Amino acid sequence: MALVKQRQPEPRVVQPLVNIHETDKEVVLEAEMTGLTKEDIGLELKGNELTIKGKTRESDETIPKGYTVIHRERCPLEYIRTFTIGDEIDRSKIDAQYENGILRVKLSKSDEAQPKRIEIKE
């Protein structure tokens, strides 16, 4: 049996924590992906499956130059999570933004999916 390593050199694969809110016009997904840069994040749409992923950089997991470790809790992470999106989402209008460790994906609903008010005739 393999020895239990104290610190894993490979990034731990975790699902980012998300908040999702939905209105008539859009679905907004906010995922906590701390310590990445825009370039480290991948967003992929395949059929109905939207996948978000990202990996913390090598430089984040190594010790800063000239320093020794006193205490460590943060560890290299690999974020990955897949969501299934509905037909009402307009595939061409997906917008993503990364700020302060949060990836915000805005999924707009297509015009056909907008609720329509139907007039009632007398």
Added chain:
Amino acid sequence: MALIPWRPRETWWDPFRDLEAIQNEMNKMFNSSLVRWGDRDVGLLEGAWSPAIDIFDSKDNVMVKADIPGMKKDEIEVSVHGDTLIIKGEKKQEKEVKEKDYVRTERFYGSFNRAMRLPAAVDASKVNATYKNGVLELVLPKKEESKSKQLKIDIK
């Protein structure tokens, strides 16, 4: 009666050992994929959370990194009391979103307060703090007197 040569316990054939090994591996798999690193788990108080931190030491500086995603710069408060560093703040939920519109809420909100002992006394007036991509990075220069703590002792 012939004596049975003694062997350490590990070399005996134990039919349950392999099963135990499988069980251990399974437990490890669950631990690594479902449980997050460090003290990320929710405490007794609902929504309680505390950022994960790293502390590094060099000859002249102490460096502290903390994972605090989704905050604004001015919502984080950093203070130094002697050799104790305190990071606190309150993570607020976005106000413009109505409660009923949330389909899923997994992220933690609320106030946090984390105090840590630094390896040396630092000069609070010269602390360099940056907040980028959800990571707070502090470079705290050591005080002159704490740098020269190492005394040279002559051996007679």
